[in-house]
Amino acid sequence: MAEIEGLQDDDEPLDVGNMVIPAGASDKEIEKHFEIGRLRVVQEKNDIFLSHVLDFIQGTSESRVWTNLRPEYQRRLRWDNKKKSKLIESFIMNIPVPPIFLYEKTLGKFEVMDGQQRLNAISEFWAGSFELEGLKIWAALNGRTYAQLPPLVRRGLERAKISAITLMSDTSGGEDNSIELRAQVFERLNTGGEQLNAQELRNSLYSGPFNDMIITLSKEKSFTDSWGIPDHEENTLADGSVAEALKKNVLYKRMTDVEIVLRFFAFQQDDRISGSVRSMLDAAMKSNRNMKEEQIEISKGQFLDTLSLASEVFGDDAFRLPGVGDGKGKLSKPLYDAQIIALFRLFDRAEDIRASAPAIKEAVMNLAQPDRETYELMVGRGNTAATIKERIAAVIAAIQGVIGNGAA
Secondary structure, eight states: OOOEESOSOOOSOOOOGGGOOOTTOOHHHHHHHHHHSSOOEEEEEEEEEHHHHHHHHOSOTTTOSEEOOSGGGTOSOOOOHHHHHHHHHHHHTTOOOOOEEEEEEETTEEEEEEOHHHHHHHHHHHTTOOOOOSOSTTGGGTTOOGGGSOHHHHHHHHHOEEEEEEEEEOGGGHHHHHHHHHHHHHHHOOGGGSOOOHHHHHHHHSOSHHHHHHHHHHTOHHHHHHTTOOOTGGGBOTTSOBOHHHHTOHHHHTTHHHHHHHHHHHSSSGGGOOSOHHHHHHHHHHHHTTOOHHHHHHHHHHHHHHHHHHHHHHGGGTTBOOOSTTSOOOEEHHHHHHHHHHHHHTGGGHHHHHHTHHHHHHHHHHTTSTTSTTHHHHTTSSOOHHHHHHHHHHHHHHHHHHHOOOOO
């Protein structure tokens, strides 16, 4: 896969409202902040019998006690059957397992914040969905489902427990306090030895129809082909895990592919391009979180139609900087922003754009040639709101220079 420009994570901290106590504050100010500025949160710890886990996560989305069990809720590193088996072996051996974290959204309804993989492994094994494999200590159990275990081992597993830490925020703080609480927990949880990046945090905090939509769009073949991501259908295994080619892909494994889709919706309107890139992406997730089904279908169509138009105009060079010689150039997030948003805003002239595709491609690619004044702008140096607007405007002007001015 070609190298990709603009992949570095945004180092800007998560927006935590009035939680920050700045350096240089006096002891009196620190003490005042300690009294009123801390998160209002209650913690409870319970031990849950493994045999009860299935009861908590079965049923419809409305009837389940625990929600957000889908593997992509937090990160992309879905466990394979060997890793699931190793967890079951830990319970058989009575080895301590890290606790799961729950957040009480409403009375009696809990969102799983951390531990989705463990809970899925437990429930799938109880349901007979996989056989134990790869066990080193209890190798005699390899090839067996839960129902095929010796009775004494089954009874031992039924009495085994997993700890659950439940967090409950003060309801007087509203949704903002809830999001602040979960954001801080997510940033500090160290699942799998690697902290969540900005998009993984958004995926965790703003679950809902819009988040589901951008994840779905990131799996579309037209999108994965344009970004050099292995095809999802071809790289999803029978147990639901993904093949190594997809697992190792730099865009897939940290949800950068989903962030790239999100950028299309975050930068559509010029008056919303303000502040840092992270704040704009966060705002797009928050404002669209509970998007209605009718608008979901419209938004899907907008993205896929614009992506198709970009492919028709730029071909294999879509979202790529000019290459050296006959080689392909690097894929570029800043150039993607400019190309796809320009085409979206000019989509009412799609037929004119298609008719002049070769000339438009040349005009837009010339903007990123090293000898052009626009080179620094187009390659993404200084990726601010102002430069994002300038890049989009430059591509719009280049397209209109070919097809003539019209209603944008």
